[in-house]
Amino acid sequence: MAKSSPDTPTDDPPAKAGADERRTFLVQASAIVIGGIVGFVPLLVGLRNFLNPLLRSKDDIEVDEAVRIATLDDIEIGKVYRFKVNAIRVDAWSKHPPGPIGAVYVRRDSDDPKVLPKVYTSVCPHLGCSVDYKEDRQQFVCPCHNGTFAKDGTLVDPETAPPPRDLDELEDVEIRNGNELWVVYRRFRSGIAAKIAE
Amino acid sequence: MNQLLLWLDDRTGYKGFVRDALYENIPGGARWRYVWGSTLMFTFGVQMITGIFLWMGYSPSAQTAWESVYYIEHQMVGGSLLRGVHHYTAQLMVVLIAIHLMQVVIDGAYKAPREINFWIGLILMKITLALALTGYLLPWDQKGYWATQVATKIAGIVPVVGPWMQQLVVGGSDYGHHTLTRFFALHAGVLPGLMIVFIVLHVAMFRRHGIKARSPEKRPAAYFWPDQVLKDGVACFAVLLTVLLLARFAPAELTAPADPSDAYGAARPEWYFLFLFQFLKFFHGETGEIIGAIVIPGLVMGFLFLMPLIGRWKIGHALNVGVLGVVILGAGLLTYLAWNEDNVAAYTAEGAFSGVEGKLTAIEIEKRKHRAERTENPYRGKNEREQLDIYFKAQGIEDELDDFLARLEKYKAYKKSQEHLAAVEEAERNGHRAQELAGQGIPPAGALSLIHNDPKTQGPKLFRRHCASCHDHVDAEGKGISLLRPLVYEVDKESGKLKVADDGSKIPLPNAAPNLYGFASREWLRGLLDPQKIAAHTIDTDTYQVRDAPYFGNTRHRVMREDEGMAWYVKTHLANLGEEEQQSLEKIITVLSAEAGLGSQREADEQARADEIIGDAQQNAAILSTALGDFSCTDCHRFHGQDGDSAPDLTGYGSRQWMIDFVSNPNHERFYSEGANDRMPAFHKAPNDPNQNKLTKKEIELLVDWLRGDWYEPAK
Structure with missing residues (x-):
């Protein structure tokens, strides 16, 4: 039995004759193609699954339904309130019973029932930290990069402030049964000037 | 480009690696019989790749393992294929190892100087089997759970250290979160890590010794590249194609989530461990178990390890080949026996026995x-x-x-x-x-x-256990739950002899209760109010059993007494109804049945409401107060304010709450008060003392929902 170490091949195969060259080329090409297939197919099978978040249609994941936030009696005119948003949360395979999934700020400017309250998400449009409302300053302040918003949600110092836009207002607001505030809660893409729902 | 490659080679020497890898010398040239090692490398690669992607979707805990595998299999894009490829490649790997091992032994490739590499190969085989075993549990479904129980219990019977070993593997004395986290760490971390180390050693040593060529003198030698590479590639392609087709057309199974409380009758190991499973059937008792599960398999493995030493002996090689042959044939035979024992009924002709x-x-x-x-x-x-x-x-x-x-x-x-x-x-x-x-x-x-909490799954189980000794649940075709009811005749207490009726016939003793299939539906009520059916029973004197008694025919209620009871009323007063009365009866049935609010009758009930047959409570009560024969329903039954009080309350008859209340306590004054009940037990008569009840409230709800056909069905 030949004991050859890889560095010093001893009994080299004889050189191929010219007539065999075409055959050798075919063999080489086939070996590369088939080797490529067997190497890449398992990887593709895995990658396709990995791309699930992009390939899956959004429709069957998220349901845009209004949730009850508070009753109007709890909201004094002119003040800003923070309320938890309680809703069913679907997390991959888990379907959680209604519980807090986020928070909104609510402000009522008039007791005219036709004037709907203003509702803002608490998520900073900059990079997604949770915005705090400072009663004494009458401003929304983001704890992360000092983004500051006026009481009506507009960005303070837009030239120098880090956030790219005003605080995101939730527009699907509805009063049901005379005094219940219902809102469709949404998340928006952060870091860009345009307000685009995720 | 060439410049760049030169630069790269200068820094890394990659050309040397490639040359070493591709220009390995093969005496006698490329052959198909050299592909097995490469296919094994390939399957391991596939398992690494698919395994890592599965890892991204898998969550090891008793409450999330099955759930995340379900999600991979059914909700994630390409999840079923990914899991199927991993599942089938694992099985193929076991087959390929068996082939590889047989070839090495038959060719004598375990002999000097390759002894150590042979041992490494055996270690790789054990690691592969350990990977198969640990992976089988991870979905945490019934199949994997019960099969793995057996394996860890076997670890537990090893003398002295067994119980400790078992606890260490299981992560405690019972299966739970830590069993999964440990099995997962073994399956995705420790074992693949060891595998890589030993594969590197295996391949390095293989390159050092070169291939064990078969009759190299017949043909000229050749390099690994390209002929052998092509042959290996084609073999791997065949493996891949097999796996893809299996994964696509026979997706990996996922049985129900592991349920320690369930009697899982289908527990079997994966097919490649079936021979061990069958082997264990031949051993009895504690010592027998140790011999069958540990000593003998240990001796066989020990023999495999000793093969290189035995092979030095003159007839050693023949002995090695012989023993391996016997082991493989034996394993094959045991696998067949196990399979046959389980499946013999499938190919036995009907009526063969x-x-x-x-x-x-x-x-x-x-x-x-x-x-x-x-x-x-x-x-x-x-x-x-x-x-x-x-x-x-x-x-x-x-x-x-x-x-x-x-x-x-x-x-x-x-x-x-x-x-x-x-x-x-x-x-x-x-x-x-x-x-x-x-x-x-x-x-x-x-x-x-x-x-x-699923009535469709739990209902029949509860019914069999708690109701079927008296009640049937069979549809019009006779399918469903029905126990054999032996015929028993009434005995005269004094003489101890059988009682005889006036016409000389013996009197069968009631020993059952109504068929509850479709209870409170119109169809069911029509039968109940049919003089031919209410007290009917079919007695088969050839086989001594009561074959059919859909309503009160096999209960004490069937007994006809003057002026009393539902059966008497139906048989005497509803026997000769005129056309108009027949219509009244049909109305009564419609109104009463609507009380149940059965899902299966929703449309019919709505139609009847639209046709104003069913109205408000008052109108409905008026309908049930229509006299048929000499009496109306409400002469005896209470119904929406009409207060007959000698028979069960029909308000909400057959509704979920009515049935729950009835099953909980049929002797309640709303139902069969004052001894009117035949033999129906109260299943939940002490709501405030849970230990006193035969069934929990939840169990009764499941039963009732099942009887009412009220369970989740996915939209088609």
Whole structure:
């Protein structure tokens, strides 16, 4: 039995004759193609699954339904309130019973029932930290990069402030049964000037 | 480009690696028989790749393992294919290892100087089997859970250290979160890590020794590249194609979530461990178990390890090949036996055992007859063999007994197989149902709670256990739950002899209750109010059983007494109704049945409401107050303010709450008060003292929902 170490091949195969060259080329090409297939197919099978978040249609994941936030009696005119948003949360395979999934700020400017309250998400449009409302300053302040918003949600110092836009207002607001505030809660893409729902 | 490659080679020397890898010398040239090692490398690569991607979707805990695998399999894009490829490649890997091992032994490639590499190969085989075993548990489904239980219990019987080993592997004394986290760490971390180390050693040593060539003198030598590479590639391609087709057309199974409280009848290891499973059937008791499960497999493995040493001996090689042959053939035979024991019923012709069954049934009928007729029962207290002796003697066919006993053995094996196949079918059904339920979204407590709260799954089980001894649940075709009800005649207490009616016939003792299939539906009520059916029963005196008694025919309510009881009323007053009265009866049925609010009748009920047959409570009460014959329903029954009080309250009859209340306590004054109840027990009469109740409230709800046909079905 030949004991050859890889560095010093001893009994080299004889050189191929010219007539065999075409055959050798075919063999080489086939070996590369088939080797490529067997190497890449398992990887593709895995990658396709990995791309699930992009390939899956959004429709069957998220349901845009209004949730009850508070009753109007709890909201004094002119003040800003923070309320938890309680809703069913679907997390991959888990379907959680209604519980807090986020928070909104609510402000009522008039007791005219036709004037709907203003509702803002608490998520900073900059990079997604949770915005705090400072009663004494009458401003929304983001704890992360000092983004500051006026009481009506507009960005303070837009030239120098880090956030790219005003605080995101939730527009699907509805009063049901005379005094219940219902809102469709949404998340928006952060870091860009345009307000685009995720 | 060339410049760049040169630069790269200068820094890394990659060309040397490539040359070493591709220009390995193969004496005698490329051959198909050299592909097996490469296919094994390939399958390991596939498992690494698919395994890592599965890892991204998998969550190891008792409440999330099954759930995340369900999600991969059914909700994620390409998840079923990914899991299928991993599943089938694992199985193929075991097959390829067996082939590789056989080839190495037959070719004598374990001999000097390759002894150490042979041992490394055996270690790799053990790691592969350990990977297969640990991976089988990870989905945390019934199949994996129960099969793995056996494996860890075997670890537990190892003398002295067994119990500790078992606890270390299981992560405690019971299966739970830590069993999964440990198995997962082994499966995805420790074992693949070891595998890589040993594969590197295996390949490095293989390159050092070169290939063990087969008749190299016949053909010129050649390099690994390109001929052998192509052959290896084609072989790997065949493996890949096999796996892809299997994964695509026979997706990896996912049975119901692991349920320690369930009697899982289909427990079997994966097919490549079946021979060990079968082998264990031959051993008995603690010592036997240790010999069968540990000592003998250990000796076989020990022999494999000693092969290089035995091979030095003159006849050593022949012995090695012989022993391996015996082991492989033996394993094959055991696998076949295990498979055959489980599946023999599937290919046994129907009626193949009609002779045996006929005789066994005849003996049963004899026994029933003696019991019913109160005659001396020679079979009482005798075991099976003695009973057969008695029967064959009585029939004067003693000479057939030996043949019969031989057939009986086969028949028992057949019945066992039948039970196993039924258990497998049930496991498949439950698995399917679990996945159906999971489609609604799984509560944080896990998918098992979906099964435990599913009337469709739990209803029949509860019914069998608590109701079926009296009630049937069979549809018009006779399918459903129905136990055999032996015929029993009424006995005169004083004389101890059978009572005889005026016409000379014996009086069968009521021993059952109404068929509850479709309870409170219009169809069901139509039968109840049919003079031909309410007290009917079919007695089969040939086989001594009560075959059919859909309503009160096999209860005390059937007994006709003057001026009393539902059966009396229906039989005497509803027997000759005029056309107008017949219509009133149909109205009563419609109105009463609507009280149940059955899902199956929703459309019919709505139609009746639209046609103003069903109205508000007052109108409905008026309908039930219509006299048919001399009486109306409400003369005896309470119904929406009409207060008859000698018979069960019909307000909300057949509704969920009515049924729950009735099952909880039929003796309540709303129902059968003052001894009017026949033998129906109260299943939940002490709401404030849970330990006193036969069934929990939840169980009764599940039963009632099942009876009402009220369970989740996915939208088609």
